[in-house]
Amino acid sequence: MIRVAVFLFLVHLALLIAAVADCLGGERAPRRLSRPWWVLIIVLLPVAGAVLWFLTGRARPEGRQQGRGRPNGGAGGGPRRPRGPVAPDDDPDFLRDLDRQLRDDERKED
Template sequence: MVRVLIPLILVGILVFAIVDIIVIDNARVRGLPKFAWIPVVIVLPFIGPLLWFFLGRERLEEYSNGRYANDPAPTPEPGRRFGPIAPDDDPDFLGRLNREQEQEERIRELEKRLKELGDDKPKD
């Protein structure tokens, strides 16, 4: 039973390591490039996957949101900030409100003119 179980576990770890190497983000690979890790894992059946998991890949705690935990936070451009802002602080939102208000005023003016033109017609 053990003679069958140990090779199955080794093959499972080997396949898992190769799939992990293929799908992992390039920024999270340490030591060697991704294409070099695959032969290491295949040539060294037990040690290769262990090297990959302990030395070759960044852990999620170390690398999250596209940057490393020790990297300083990105600074926003002057006059802009990250994250949600209130609608009354958003210049795009305020500009859109002004455009909508101007359009409504034009529509009211046109409706008023149409009404005046309609009143000038002789009644039968």
């Protein structure tokens, strides 16, 4: 019985630490309330506060926007290009230039 209580306490502590760290560590402002209010809710309502934070308080990721039924807000129909650095084998411009260079090298060798 003591092992179960210790296990549940450790799970609770991990959830509390994860929620507070996530709340304080984000660059974007949380939804609905300010950070100090969220920390108070997380600490004073042990499990419920952390669950509320993860469900309603976290800021939305930059890539996701509100829209009905479509992940990109209903604008456009095709896949979106990722923002930021792209691996060379995923970059169509890089692959196009590489193919062009290989064809030019083959022509020079012939």
